[in-house]
Amino acid sequence: VSRIKCQIIFYCICFAFQMQTVTIIPGDGIGPEISTSVIKIFEAAKVPIQWEERNVTAIKGPGGKWMIPPEAKESMDKSKIGLKGPLKTPIAAGHPSMNLLLRKTFDLYANVRPCVSIEGYKTPYTDVDLVTIRENTEGEYSGIEHVIVDGVVQSIKLITEEASRRIAEYAFEYARNNQRNSVTAVHKANIMRMSDGLFLRKCREVAENFKDVKFTEMYLDTVCLNMVQDPTQFDVLVMPNLYGDILSDLCAGLIGGLGVTPSGNIGANGVAIFESVHGTAPDIAGMDLANPTALLLSAVMMLRHMGLHGHAKKIETACFDTIRDKKVLTKDLGGNSKCSEFTAEICRRVQDLD
């Protein structure tokens, strides 16, 4: 009885403080240490979040199909928000990559990557401030391939009206909610007339309902050409899967690489999983050398998605100030501090900002 009482009191407190639950998936390699860093920083910032740690290593379900563990699925369905560290892609393990499984399980149709130049981390490009929104379920990555005759392979790129409309709507809503001025659809409709033409048509239709956001269209090659010369001319970019893959990595390269780029995946039914997109770095795992910036910025993105803008701004400012100061930096950012020192420095700044 006393246990039930404690639980009731706990839930009351949570309700009183409006604590939201977030599923955290630490991942492999450096995943656990950077997840711990993020949790520490969030504690220092007194963010009203309760973490639920889960593992997503694929298991074989009753029908023989590979799936994520039911506890993980249940937790995500309840909390709707997830934070994920890097996952190892197994070779010859028999099951597909976990990222793919997560995408399919929660229908994560939009991959959002805001790319903002980090003051203090010098790259040849300054003043980058754009967002790439990539359709994540179909397009060239449908995985439908056939060998027609020996030596001739056909890969099918699938574009559907529904998916194109969905991603376009998300892009315009994102632009509106985040005070962005324009959305550019990236395509190659001069060559792929029907498929990219359909994508473009849907974008145009959705643009009609968002007159406050400027809509432009640009060929993929022109975007690439202009992006490396002057990235400041771009704001929000929306595109199908393959172009999105290439462009989002191009933009990540402009601001300093995958180690400092946040990323979020939006799914149907309000599910959103934010992740760091770098690898598991097994060579430095467990040595307290990892850089938690990517996961931290993804977590900040998550806070904004949840409406906790105040906390988001505080943590982001602390992180950027630390990098700008250059006194305590991890090895990949050009310093020689440990991950824990970097984390402690950010925690200190967060508390100072209070």
Next chain:
Amino acid sequence: MTYPSRFFCLCDPGQVMRPVMCTRREKSSYTPPPAKYGGRHTVTLIPGDGIGPELLNHAQELFRFCCVPVDFEVVNVDSSLTSEDEINNAVTAIRRNGVALKGNIETNHNLPPSHKSRNNLLRTSLDLYANVMHCQTLPGVQTRHKDIDIIIIRENTEGEYSSLEHENVPGVVESLKIITRVNSLRIAEYAFRQAREKGRRRVTAVHKANIMKLGDGLFLQCCKEVAAGYPDITFDNMIVDNTTMQLVSKPQQFDVMVMPNLYGNVVSNVCAGLVGGPGLVPGANYGKDYAVFETATRNTGKSIANKNIANPTATLLASCLMLDHLGLHDYASMIRKAILRTLSETRLHTADLGGQGTTSEVVQSIMKEVQKGGPLTSEKI
């Protein structure tokens, strides 16, 4: 120069005159010899749209000034017409002459799929399977990255540009990307041969075989097979998204790159942007029997057409590539030197390079530089 007798029944004077059977010959596999009449070459010129006509006019002007032994056969292709007659005429002219210099032909992507891209039709009809682009840091041009020297070899006829699309169910469109062993081997062979001829040490294949396992997997496998025959050249491969990331941070690591059609489009535009923009880099399309030269990034430049502000460097360097192809190396190097000397004059830079120079000023300056170099005497030719 003799014509095969099946073309004219009139060749043999002893024969009774019969009506000439110039009936519908199928798109013939016979390729006429390159036109070289009286020591002069004839080259097909397709002005295209946007800045094409004005820049190609300058090219012709420059050639006349330098007394280059090349005559141009101008073939206009009106991009607004739906019939394919004009592009077919252009293709026939190129088959006749063997070599062409062209501007980009605009494609209105709002027209139905039956209206195919004219540029693509030209490339596939002539089987111009290799698109070669040499990106180098040029003197006098301010860029974020220095010491770039990359040769990009892009498969030009298949891949995502097969134009095979259909809508089986309303609202669901399928577009086919075709990769064949024959074409992949061909382009890989071309890449390695070029690398060897130009003394390059490394060839990198760009792909996405982790996702498109069969398609790009086949391409990669063909590259590996060809690489085995060139042990003096290092072969490695890189996934396309990582490639673009590496290109914007450390482009100096790349030497020769070979890739399928669409990735080639992306990578060549990124590289062109890295060395200074679309106005600087020439491109060449080679087939077994034909060659077509144009700017590397294939832009129409509609917004700057007829304003005398377009950068003629890419078009003029493309014409130098053409001269090299025709064997007129002395003329090619003379003009190329003049172009590069003009480029290093910052006050002559056009708007795309951040300056205020006009196209005609640049061309005049190139002509002056050519003149300074003295005439090409008969010993030099």
